[in-house]
Amino acid sequence: MMRIMRNVPLSRLTTIGLGGEAKRVFYPDSSLALIDAVRLCEEKDEKYFVLGAGSNVLPADAGYDGTLIVTTDCARLCAEGETIRADCGAMTSAIAAFCRARRLSGWEFFASIPASVGGMVTMNAGACGLFMSDIVLRVHAYMDNKCVWLDRKDCRFGAKESIFQTKGLVLAAEFSFFASSREESAAALARCGKMRSRQPKGRSMGCVFCNPPGISAGALIQRCGLCGVRVGGAVISEEHGNFILNAGGATERDVRTLIELARERVLRECGVALQEEIIYLR
Ligand SMILES: Cc1cc2nc3c(=O)[nH]c(=O)nc-3n(C[C@H](O)[C@H](O)[C@H](O)COP(=O)(O)OP(=O)(O)OC[C@H]3O[C@@H](n4cnc5c(N)ncnc54)[C@H](O)[C@@H]3O)c2cc1C
Numbered sequence: 001m002m003r004i005m006r007n008v009p010l011s012r013l014t015t016i017g018l019g020g021e022a023k024r025v026f027y028p029d030s031s032l033a034l035i036d037a038v039r040l041c042e043e044k045d046e047k048y049f050v051l052g053a054g055s056n057v058l059p060a061d062a063g064y065d066g067t068l069i070v071t072t073d074c075a076r077l078c079a080e081g082e083t084i085r086a087d088c089g090a091m092t093s094a095i096a097a098f099c100r101a102r103r104l105s106g107w108e109f110f111a112s113i114p115a116s117v118g119g120m121v122t123m124n125a126g127a128c129g130l131f132m133s134d135i136v137l138r139v140h141a142y143m144d145n146k147c148v149w150l151d152r153k154d155c156r157f158g159a160k161e162s163i164f165q166t167k168g169l170v171l172a173a174e175f176s177f178f179a180s181s182r183e184e185s186a187a188a189l190a191r192c193g194k195m196r197s198r199q200p201k202g203r204s205m206g207c208v209f210c211n212p213p214g215i216s217a218g219a220l221i222q223r224c225g226l227c228g229v230r231v232g233g234a235v236i237s238e239e240h241g242n243f244i245l246n247a248g249g250a251t252e253r254d255v256r257t258l259i260e261l262a263r264e265r266v267l268r269e270c271g272v273a274l275q276e277e278i279i280y281l282r
Helices: 029-043 093-102 117-122 181-198 217-223 252-270
Strands: 002-009 020-030 048-051 057-059 062-068 076-082 083-087 136-143 147-151 168-174 234-236 244-246 278-280
Touching: 002 029, 002 083, 020 029, 029 048, 029 062, 029 136, 029 168, 062 252, 076 093, 083 093, 093 181, 117 168, 217 252, 234 252, 244 252
Parallel strands: 020 062, 048 062, 057 278
Antiparallel strands: 002 020, 076 083, 083 168, 136 147, 136 168, 234 244
């Protein structure tokens, strides 16, 4: 099954909350429907983009003139002992609740990232020193026109990267957790919550730039005196130099201007070339 919508504002599909409209949006509700959606676009040679929770993408002011395939309806979860299998559109918060109900630990650090499993695996997302590559057992993927199970070692995980950024589609992933008491789980959640409470509030894409080896991109941007700098409706967070916030009415152009400003100043003043972590949706 697949819901289809037309002319959907990208501001509704992304956490930064800006951009024009997507011409057509498919919402497949299973792995099979997701594969059908991709095949449909490929057979017609139509442009498409697979979107999870839209928490790491910068949409374009001009909108998206192809088909967006949004995975959030494809969100089944199942457990076999301490192994959990999550469809690509399952949200981190849903997995946290699922684990809590089964007294399983291991997901607490990811619980408050506003993301889907497919996006997390693709970006090798991490928090508090733990990354997807540490807890994924294997990934069910659609690759070269067939469904395959890839072991963790075959996913080519690296710093904020995986094979899925250049090849294939994440259909589901299996994670290995461990039994724990409610108290242990609550303590891990509290530790992570403390770290998150230091993250800026408001609409953003999370960190804009990858951290260069051994340095924090946010600290470099702060060192250049850019925290609080505003262009139109977009502002570099006062609290965290690597977050750009939509303070109200921001456009893609405003955000891009700040990205270029940060890149240029950090290169000139610190001699470090920053690379974006975010993905441009175009
Ligand atoms: C407030 C906030 C806090 C954040 N904190 C963190 C953090 O602590 N750690 C961290 O690592 N990140 C963090 N992020 C960034 C972001 O949440 C992660 O990068 C996350 O992995 C993106 O998941 P998503 O479902 O939103 O993916 P999307 O933004 O929808 O997509 C990201 C990329 O993944 C691809 N993709 C999505 N689903 C699939 C699929 N099924 N198959 C193949 N490709 C797919 C998309 O095409 C795109 O290229 C934060 C973001 C915000 C807004």
